[in-house]
Amino acid sequence: MIWNPYYECMDVEHRTDLQVRRLRETVARLAVNVPWYREKFEATGLEPGDIQSLDDLRHLPFTTKADLRETYPFGLFAVPPEECVRIHASSGTTGKPVIAGYTREDINDVWAETIARTIACGGGTSHDVLHNAYGYGLFTGGLGLHYGGERMGCLVIPASGGNTERQLMLMEDLGSTILCCTPSYALTIVDTAEEMGIDPSRLQLTAGLFGAEPWSQGARESIEQKLGLSAHDIYGLTEVIGPGVSAECEAKAGLHVFDDHFVPEVIDPDSGEPLPPGETGELVFTCITKRAFPIIRFRTRDITRLTYEPCACGRTHPRMERITGRTDDMLIIRGVNVFPSQIEEELLKIEEIEPHYQLVLTREGRMNALEVQVEVSPAIFSDEVRKLEAVEERIRERLSSALGIRVAVKLVEPKTIERSIGKAKRVIDMREEA
Amino acid sequence: MTAGEVLCKQVSVFLENKSGRLAEVCQTLGRAEINIRALCIADTSDFGILRLIVDQPDEAVEVLQSAGFSVGSTGVLALRIPDRPGGLGEVLGLLQEESINVEYMYAFFITIAGDAVVLFKVDDAAVERTLAALERGSIPVLAACEVYKL
Secondary structure (H helix, E strand, C coil): CCCCHHHHCCCHHHHHHHHHHHHHHHHHHHHHHCHHHHHHHHHHCCCHHHCCCHHHHHHCCCECHHHHHHCCCCCCCCCCHHHCCEEEEECCCCCCCEEEEECHHHHHHHHHHHHHHHHHHCCCCCCCEEEECCCCCCCHHHHHHHHHHHHHCCEEECCCCCCHHHHHHHHHHHCCCEEEECHHHHHHHHHHHHHHCCCHHHCCCCEEEEECCCCCHHHHHHHHHHHCCEEEEEEEECCCCEEEEEEECCCCCCEEECCCCEEEEEECCCCCCECCCCCCEEEEEEECCCCCCCCCCEEEEEEECEECCCCCCCCCCCEECCCCEECCCCEEECCEEECHHHHHHHHHHCCCCCCCEEEEEEEECCEEEEEEEEECCCCCCCCCHHHHHHHHHHHHHHHHHHHCCCCEEEEECCCCCCCCCCCCCCEEECCCCC | CCHHHHCEEEEEEEEECCCCHHHHHHHHHHHCCCCEEEEEEEECCCEEEEEEEECCHHHHHHHHHHCCCCEEEEEEEEEEEECCCCHHHHHHHHHHHCCCCEEEEEEEEEEECCEEEEEEEECHHHHHHHHHHHHHCCCCEECHHHHHHC
């Protein structure tokens, strides 16, 4: 089923007209309401009225994570914060998170709409029981899927994360048909079902909407086979809106970008020049319908390519290939974005800590886990075990509260972490393919 | 005797739980002609703390530091304890009466005139009270300079 055939199957020319009009309106509004954007636009000499085609996007300035830090918390809001009804947040590169604001229209007309399209991409209808195991809170996953599920008319189970055995019980007893969670959590559910002796055929799952982190084809096959469902990759980011930016339809030949709301570009990450369709580069998004926080040319750092070829499903949205990498060192742990620079900043706040640390990515069961190894300096060394354990605990608490995920901390001997000239090798990936 | 005379410098070393690290410490000390007189290891699943009494503690700290280890130096007391059933219990009883907490203890391999030599770590602030309690109980405490020569 296609949720909104009028927009999703619109002929490309018609949609381009719509996009240009919406882009022009958004730029005009930003030029009036957001001093930061006004200055950027003035520097390029661009008037909103000059925007005549999507090609004119290239004349607009980029917005980066660093710009979001500079304008924290409300500097890029196009409405006063009191006109918003919701805040979500995601990790910044250091210290302060990125704050995204939503008006009621943003949630109802944009987000719930594109999530309903996402659910329909996975085959969902109003008859489905949607088990939502994305985390509820500042993270966009939980509430994003929730409101879209209600919009569609699904029976939404707001399970949030954790307590997998209870989740399985609910899925079985309530007859859940669509599972929404990170792919790594789906694998955890598979393992737990096996441990509990639950035959997944007793579950009534038909589809899974998995996103917020990269996953492999192997993970997809494993989840589909074990849970007896059709696994769909969904994509989004807080800076743009959250989940609901793009989703895989039943053809599973790329993710349809809902570009009547979020216009994608692929650029050369070094020169910033737009690349032609089909070429691989950095994905950039411009929001053309949001009221509160319509970001212009946000550099996602995600690497992919776009195709504008028609899809077998009938949707005319362009498709992005599943994300193949990043242009920065961001890690994704349990769906949470983590930047090594955030960890460094926290460690340096603990005065006795050596600046020598290393991040080791491991697997804890099927989930990604992060171990932070810190060298023991003379200042923290003690001949008593409990004092060293207290140091570990202090680092662990500090990092866990700053990053929003649990990390393991391990003290290591001095000079054992490789020193390198220039950019230190901070991240060691010990994961094997799931 | 004063605290300064009796507190022996115990050398402690941070060790990750991985093979060969203990050997490396001992070999480093051996090359510097430093003799280990007593030792104990406290460990967790991740790391260990090696505690050593050696004949030249200052030199030991120096060579281990220059070999890249995290090294500390802690004051501990060496007590002569009658080598018979109940001997250690009596000494601990004396400390318990004074509410002195023993953070850890371990023994020398050798004896002096039939007495065992046991090392005690107490809170730095409790050293004077510990000495007083031991004196009342007639428990001999070794001077640090004697300990290094054992």
